[in-house]
Amino acid sequence: MSQEPLSTTLVIQNALLASRLARRVSHRLSMHGINLTEYLVMHYLSGSANNAVPRIELAEHIGMSASGVTRLIAPMEKNGLITKRANPRDARQSLVKLSKTGMRLYREASVSFESVASDSIGGLSRSQQSKLVELLAKVL
Numbered sequence: 479m480s481q482e483p484l485s486t487t488l489v490i491q492n493a494l495l496a497s498r499l500a501r502r503v504s505h506r507l508s509m510h511g512i513n514l515t516e517y518l519v520m521h522y523l524s525g526s527a528n529n530a531v532p533r534i535e536l537a538e539h540i541g542m543s544a545s546g547v548t549r550l551i552a553p554m555e556k557n558g559l560i561t562k563r564a565n566p567r568d569a570r571q572s573l574v575k576l577s578k579t580g581m582r583l584y585r586e587a588s589v590s591f592e593s594v595a596s597d598s599i600g601g602l603s604r605s606q607q608s609k610l611v612e613l614l615a616k617v618l
Contacts, residue, residue, distance in 0.1 A: 520584040530575035
């Protein structure tokens with residue numbers, strides 16, 4: 479019986495970890511009426527300059543196609559979580575921005591998100607957590 483390459487084991491374990499974390503986080507975020515992908519959108523928008531970014535940039539960040547992001551943000555806009563505005567640098571493109579309601583919901587959901595995150599890595603020391611973040615950044 480041959481052993482798998484370490485790279486294969488790492489990618490498989492990472493995929494399983496991502497799936498399990500997504501399931502835990504999604505369950506907790508559902509109490510706020512959003513899913514993990516919507517939370518990732520809100521998180522990215524909350525940290526951007528003026529909280530507004532082009533859809534293409536948003537798509538690249540969360541790993542979706544531009545059309546996928548358009549379908550994702552349509553209900554978020556309808557529910558008043560985000561707004562779209564014209565891009566002063568490119569009239570062909572709109573910017574996506576968190577609304578005040580979206581920012582409030584993001585802050586509330588972040589408490590739940592952080593709770594799940596803390597529980598998930600609670601068995602690691604602060605030093606191990608920092609090292610893991612550093613290593614994952616190299617892979618990404």
